[in-house]
Amino acid sequence: MQPTWLLALSWAALAAGFVSFAIVVADTYLRGHRQPVRVMEIVxxxxxxxxxxxxxxxxxxxxxxxxxxxxRRNAERRPRRGVMVTYVSRCGAHCALGFVVAEVALYALKDDSAQGTLWFDYAGDYLAAVAIAVLFRYVGEPGRSVAQIWHAITTVIKVELVTITAFELALFAWLTLAHHVVFPEPSLRPDSPVFWFAGQIGLIAGFIAAWPAASWQLDRRAGRAA
Structure with missing residues (x-):
């Protein structure tokens, strides 16, 4: 059993996330500030x-x-910081959704989330994040065809894969530390709020760690376009 203070802290952090979620939902759908690119609403x-x-x-x-x-006319002159925030947030959303989907699915499919299977969880998280990135690219383009699936895959590889990988590595490093050092007993499992609180911390670490990779990728793309 996790200590009471840790459970309370975990629930408070999760509640802050849900309140923030509700604020953006209200601004997007009730106040009508819809995103021009619909997948960015999910992001x-x-x-x-x-x-x-x-x-x-x-x-x-x-x-x-x-x-x-x-x-809209000034969108091309958008500050670099705004471009970076949007870009990292998009890659981070892929990783966050991949983390949630993979961890819940793997937990449902196996009897125990033991520490010895962390590498298997990480593989699932990473593959799910990349798959969601491809899905976002695919649904964000007009039309539906096999060629567009391939285009979405190649776009993710060229444009987002480095940033996603940097994000995931930071997330996995923190989760390993959390499982073995910070919260070793009892083992972290998806049926505990502490697991998701640890996940929040890891995702925030991933967001920060992905920033330099995102900057490098954006500069690389700009250099190619010049």
């Missing part, structure tokens, strides 16, 4: 869910759609 909702109130501020500054004609 921002996922981002505030694991980062919490700090991500609401990021959403407020950079995530709102270009609602006015003037702002």
């Amino acid at each position: 921002w909702l996922v981002t505030v869910l694991y980062i919490g109130p700090a991500a609401v501020r990021l959403y407020w500054n950079w995530g709102r759609p270009e609602a006015s004609a003037r702002r």
